[in-house]
Amino acid sequence: MKRISVRRVASVIATAMAMTLVFATLGWAMMPQWNTRPYTKHIAIASADTTITPAHANIPHEGRYRTRETRLSIKTGDGVTLPAVLREPVDAPGPRPACLFIHGSGTSGAEDFGDIANAMASAGIVTLVPAKRNDNYTVLHRDYPRFAREYGRSLDVLRGISGVDPAKTGIYAESEGTWIATILTSKRQDIAFAILTSAPVFNGREQMAMAVSAYTHEAGAPKPVVKDMAKLMSLDYAPFDLAYADFDADRYLKSLTMPVLVNYGTYDTAMPIEQGAQRIIATANKSGNENVTVRYFAGNHQMRAGEGLFTPNLPLAEGYTQALENWVNGVTAGTKADGWATPQVAGATPHQRFAAPQRTRSGIVGSLGVLAGLMVAGPVLIVMAAILGIGLTVFSWLQTLLAGRRSVATVRAMHATPSGLGAAQQRTLHGIAGLSAGIGTAVMVITGLLYGYMSAVGVSAVLVMPQPRLFAVGWVVLRIATMLLVVLFAWEMERVWYCRADIVGVRRVICVMVALGTLATLMTLAFWGLFSL
Known part of the structure; x- marks a missing residue:
């Protein structure tokens, strides 16, 4: 008996090692063949001063005029009317320059950009902030060409305002709005200038891969987790209609042939603050446009003077509105x-940590739908196996009550194990049932730990609350739990094989479901790099 026991232990160890190797190989194959690399081609800053001093010395500056607000309604052309706020400098001589504001993903109301728009109006620039339609605008779907058409109608309204010079009317776009802005500039030749603030510049996947890497790194996540999160950007989002992830920024960026002002906050880890500016300059230069000005401010993604994205009432970065007004x-x-004495690239020194990748090809798991199926399959199969197990137990007890003539112990034994089995085989079957329950519990626990861990990393990244020690310990715990699950599964496989002829009917179905659920979970863990060396 002792020799048999040692042999079976050796079999479990060998099986566990083989499975670890298989899933480590699968994890590598699931890994896309690209990485987000550190950014090293840093932009040259000519001066720390963000001040813009045009050659024209007699331009009006901020606070020169009182401002007047007017509520407007803008028809989009498909039966929808959007509110808008027009701000004008009182008693400013005309014709005056004007600027249309284009929302990013975090804003949508006509009251947004109020402090920026009012400051610009006080410097003699007419501003219009239309609301952005939120219908059919979700995490899953965004129609940028439609937005461009709607903002185009707002631009026509602004150009037609009394006292506005249509030839001096341009746009201000922030974050995601810069994609909309470049579509608009590709369709119209009457845009006098373009201000691009916190511009993503790159295609959706490339931009998000860089942003996710930067966010998770700032959160203090271990290197494998930073790499894993970037992996998501390589997946095919078609099943979820995330088409905007493939927005072709290159196609529209070349339309920036007018004077361009590029602004980034040095605290912004979501944007390619150096790579993006360099790309805009290079693309504009190819089109013969040398008139590109870049400014870096000590601010966040929203150009507010602080690192937190969601901290309320943060003031604008110092000198931001003055730079906008003077440049316009x-x-x-x-x-x-490009002919002014003011440097074209100036401001606070930026430091972009990760480069946006040039390509984002996926590994063998190429679809978000496949990944979602794997992540759901494990827990679902385990729950179904548990329901079947409970049903089998309840059925046994019901037969006990109906039989009447048999004792509870007799019926339990008859239904728990096939008749004619020896004591050792019966103990093995009982052990398999207990082991299956244990594996099912382990699958649910580790799944909960994994999703909880990834959610915590995400929350920490968004709220800028780094927890490097916690995430390092959590990753070790997840890896240990993964290895324990492999050993438990190897143990069950060995016992099932030993008693395979006696596992019939519902018991066989339960064993198969537990096995498939565990395999799906292990594949999920492999995708997230928990088998990586």
């Missing part, structure tokens, strides 16, 4: 920014 008044006065 300068380029609309007939001078070119």
Whole structure:
């Protein structure tokens, strides 16, 4: 008996090692063949001063005029009317320059951009902030061409305002709105200038891969987790209609042939703050446009003076609105920014940690639908196996009550194990039932730990609350739990094989479901890098 026991232990160990090797190989094959690499081609900053001083010395500055607000309604052309807020400088001589504001993903109301728009109006620039339609705008679906058409109608309204010079009317776009803005500039030749703030610049997947890597790194997640999160950007999102992840930024970026002002906050880890500016400059130069000005401010993604994205009432970064106004008044006065004494690239020193990748090909798991199926399959199969197990137990007890003539112990033994089995085989079958329950519990626990861990990393990244020690310990715990699950599964496989002829009917179905649920869970764990060396 002792020799048999040692042989079976050796069999379990060998099976566990083989499974670990198989899932480590699967994890590598699931890994896309690209990485987000550190960014090293840093942009040259000519001066720390963000001040923009146009060649035209007589331009109006912030606070020169009182401002007046007017509520407007703008028809989109398909029966929808959007509110808008027009801000004008009182008693400013005309014709005046004007600026249309285009929302990013975090704003949508006509009251947004109020402090920026009012400051610009006080410097003699008419501003219009239309609301952005939120219908059919979700995490899963965003129609940028439609937004471009709607903002185009708002631009026509602004150009038609009394006192506005249509030839001096341009756009201000923030974050995701810069994609909309470049579609608009590709369709129209009458846009006098473009201000791009916190611009993603790159295609959706490339941009998000860089942002996710930066966010998770800032959260203090271990290197494998940073790499794992970027992996999501390589998946095919078609089953979930996430088509905007493949937005072709390159196609529209070349339309920036007008004077361009590029602004980034140095605290912004979501954007390619150096790579993006360099790309805009290079693309504009290829089109013969040398009139590109870049400014870096000590601010976050929303150009607020603080690192937290969701901290309320943060003031705008110092000097931000003054730079906007001076630049607009300068380029609309007939001078070119590339001829001014003011440096074209200036401000706080940026430090982009990760480069946006040039390609994002997936591994063998190429679809978000497949990944979601794997992640759901494990727990679902385990729950179904548990329901069948409970049903079998209840059925046994019901037969006990109906039989009457048999004792509870007799019926339990008859239904728990096939008749004619020896004591050792009966103990093995009882052990398999207990082991299956244990594996099912382990699958549910480790699944909960994994999803809880990834959610905690995400929350910490978004709220800028780094927890490096906690995430390092959590990753070790997840890896240990993964190895324990492999050993438990190897143990069950060995016992099932030993008693395979006696596992029939519902018991066989339960064993198969537990096995498939565990395999699906192990494949999920492999995708997330928990088998990586």
